[in-house]
Amino acid sequence: MIPAEQPANETERLQVLHSLKILDTVADDDYDTITELASLLCGTPVSLISMVDEERQWFKSKKGLDVCETAREHSFCAHAILEPTEILEIPDARLDPRFIDNPLTENETPVVFYAGVPLRTDTGVPIGSLCVIDHKPNALTPDQRSALKKLGKQVERLLLLRSMNHELITTKESLKKHNGLLKEFASVVSHDLKMPLANIILTSDIVKKKYGEFIDDQGKAYLDYLKKSSLSMSDYITKILDHYECSSYDIDDTQAFEVNDLLEGVIDLMNIRDNCEILTPENNIAIHCNSTALQQIFMNLIGNSLKYSDKEKTVIQIAVTEMDKLYEFKVRDNGIGIEKEKLDTIFELFTTAGQLDNTGQKGHGIGLSTVKNLVENLGGEITVTSELGVFSEFVFTIAKRVRF
Known part of the structure; x- marks a missing residue:
């Protein structure tokens, strides 16, 4: 042998x-x-x-x-x-x-x-x-x-x-571990952001009550606006954390709402200047999806339109179309636009178009990557078209959810 x-x-x-x-x-x-x-x-x-x-x-x-x-x-x-x-x-x-x-x-x-x-x-x-x-x-x-x-x-x-299969199981366990760490981090960040907001809300009430006789009506209106904005932002942070927790545990946190109601809430949260006009959809359709995710998408897209505006008057047009299995949204602005060679990479993490915003700052390249992930998690796709110095238009879809 x-x-x-x-x-x-x-x-x-x-x-x-x-x-x-x-x-x-x-x-x-x-x-x-x-x-x-x-x-x-x-x-x-x-x-x-x-x-x-x-x-x-x-x-x-x-x-x-x-x-x-x-x-x-x-x-x-x-x-x-x-x-x-x-x-x-x-x-x-x-x-x-x-x-x-x-x-x-x-x-x-x-x-x-x-x-x-x-x-x-x-x-x-x-x-x-x-x-x-x-x-x-x-x-x-x-x-x-x-x-x-x-x-x-x-x-x-x-x-x-x-x-x-073993690789998928290992990856799943790793993601589960990292999601747990991210959840803890998100919770800490949420607390650290909400505490200053709570102080602003409390201080606004104290100033109005203690020094009200020395403040004119316009000053009181400013205090009311400061309190309202702080409450709205605190509520938004809570919803973002809730959405993250839902995503971590695969909970389909969907609800029915009208698109213009959601957009009005988004606009109230943002610092909209007097020289900015936001045109919401004429057809205020009812939507059934994860409202927190959709809200974050619009916050990012509208925020970019505001930051990258070089016109005397900023105009942002928002449209929605209901299809058989999808909702299609369009967000178009008259801002500085995006260079043609940047359009294919604009949604990649840490990739920016290179232009400075209207405060002289360069973007960090996280917002649009986040938007893309959110859109895909909602069962849709996102694309962009632009002409430098004229406009940018983001078109994204989300899947319709079955109502039970």
């Missing part, structure tokens, strides 16, 4: 095999179906899906065999993986120097005939084989060899799917 040599990439091969986490797992119908077919098509009493570990070969699926593993030094499959692109076929192992005196050829159900197709990962690393075994001399026909190779490919696809 001549035990198989170790492959040149043995260390990598074992790492790949163990990363699949398939060793010592329970039987699986998907694999068992393949060994049943292999045995039937090749006319052999035994068929195995074997994984060659460091000191053993372990059978993920077995047809016509009771044991779950054998020693690697006795393994036929350990020889098969040495030529990972070829079928290893042994008509009579009792006549082959590699297997003479092998315990597997001398037991009550001896391995006499063997044919094994190596199983490789998508990177070409051999980890085991799909083999058929007979207790007497045999040989495969060309059709049987072809069938065995095709069944081997099916096993490889199952292994690839298993690997991808």
Whole structure:
């Protein structure tokens, strides 16, 4: 008997095999179906899906065999993986120097005939084989060899799917962990923002009550506006945090509302100058979606129109169209526009158009990336068209939600 040599990439091969986490797992119908077919098509009493570990070969699926593993030094499959692109076929192992005196050829159900197709990962690393075994001399026909190779490919696809599923599970766990950290961060930020707002609200009331007799009506109106704006912003922060929590736990926080009511709320939250005109849709349609997400989308788009305006009068036009399965929104302004070569990358994180806003500041490239993510989470898409110095128009859709 001549035990198989170790492959040149043995260390990598074992790492790949163990990363699949398939060793010592329970039987699986998907694999068992393949060994049943292999045995039937090749006319052999035994068929195995074997994984060659460091000191053993372990059978993920077995047809016509009771044991779950054998020693690697006795393994036929350990020889098969040495030529990972070829079928290893042994008509009579009792006549082959590699297997003479092998315990597997001398037991009550001896391995006499063997044919094994190596199983490789998508990177070409051999980890085991799909083999058929007979207790007497045999040989495969060309059709049987072809069938065995095709069944081997099916096993490889199952292994690839298993690997991808593990990656998805690992990614999901990682995202869950990071989402937990982000939730804690969002909660802290929310608290740190709302506390100063609460102080502004309280201070406004105190100033109005204590010094009211010294403040004229216009001054009192300013205090009222300051309080109203602070209350609105505090409420908005709360809704943003609620929306984040809903997104983290896949809760579909949808509700019915009229689009102009939402837009009026957005406009009230923003610092709209006297030289700015916002034209809301003439058709005030009812919408059923996540209002907090849609509100944040409009806050970003309208905010950009205000910041990147170079005209004596800023005009922002908002339109909505109801379609069969979507709502389509358009936000168009008469601002500085976006350079043509920037249009394809404007939604990428930390990418900006390069222009300074009307306060001389450069954008941070987060807002439009956030908008794109929100739109896609709502089942839609967003595009932009622009002419430098003339206009910018953002068109986005969101999917209609079924009402229960």
